[in-house]
Amino acid sequence: MYKNHADAKRAIVEAGKRLYKNGYVAANDGNITARMEDGTIWCTPTGVSKGSMTEDMLVRVDEDGKVLEGKRQVSSEIMLHLAIYRESPKLGGIVHAHGPGATAWASQGKPWDKAISLDAALHLGIVPCAPFAITGSRALAESAAPFCRQHTAVFLEHHGSVTWGQDVKQALFRTEVLEHTFKVYANMKIFGEIRLLSQRELDEVEEVKKKYNIRCPRAIGRDR
Numbered sequence: 744m745y746k747n748h749a750d751a752k753r754a755i756v757e758a759g760k761r762l763y764k765n766g767y768v769a770a771n772d773g774n775i776t777a778r779m780e781d782g783t784i785w786c787t788p789t790g791v792s793k794g795s796m797t798e799d800m801l802v803r804v805d806e807d808g809k810v811l812e813g814k815r816q817v818s819s820e821i822m823l824h825l826a827i828y829r830e831s832p833k834l835g836g837i838v839h840a841h842g843p844g845a846t847a848w849a850s851q852g853k854p855w856d857k858a859i860s861l862d863a864a865l866h867l868g869i870v871p872c873a874p875f876a877i878t879g880s881r882a883l884a885e886s887a888a889p890f891c892r893q894h895t896a897v898f899l900e901h902h903g904s905v906t907w908g909q910d911v912k913q914a915l916f917r918t919e920v921l922e923h924t925f926k927v928y929a930n931m932k933i934f935g936e937i938r939l940l941s942q943r944e945l946d947e948v949e950e951v952k953k954k955y956n957i958r959c960p961r962a963i964g965r966d967r
């Protein structure tokens with residue numbers, strides 16, 4: 744959650760540059776929002792590359808999506824962001840990206856649940872997949888938003904991922920962990936063995952999650 748507008752706008756523009764630089768969005772893909780303490784939301788505009796976006800392009804809307812500030816048209820995915828903020832009053836930032844790892848996994852329409860690394864177990868746990876619905880639709884917003892209560896991210900089937908956090912930075916970091924996890928997973932497949940954390944190791948991860956108030960369901964580990 745943001746106290747002042749300058750911080751919120753700067754966080755969105757910085758996150759956009761990192762998403763684009765890392766290849767987690769192409770062309771005009773993706774969208775980012777930041778919620779202010781007064782409940783209004785800064786949002787990326789439609790039709791702009793996140794790599795060349797500037798603060799004056801951003802649009803501020805109220806919690807129903809009515810434009811309060813800004814000259815451009817708000818992102819077509821604003822309904823999804825508003826639905827997520829409505830579900831979880833503590834969230835201050837949301838990132839939607841089309842990263843090649845998350846999008847490839849999302850094409851399978853199933854959750855990610857493997858404790859392949861400390862990061863994956865600690866920050867992702869189990870990531871559900873919202874069934875396919877066309878971008879910008881109410882159906883997409885309604886199916887994806889409820890997952891923010893128990894998870895740190897959701898896949899949109901055949902589309903990409905959405906991550907959230909207390910601010911834009913935490914939401915961005917979760918997108919980065921998600922993509923990094925799939926890079927590691929792809930390398931494990933090349934090496935030929937997918938070896939998961941043990942149950943005892945996962946018990947320790949659960950303790951750390953409790954300490955830092957990270958809420959996501961426990962990932963699947965190996966039994967011995």
Ligand SMILES: [Zn+2]
Nearest residue numbers: 773878902903
């Ligand atoms: Zn998208």
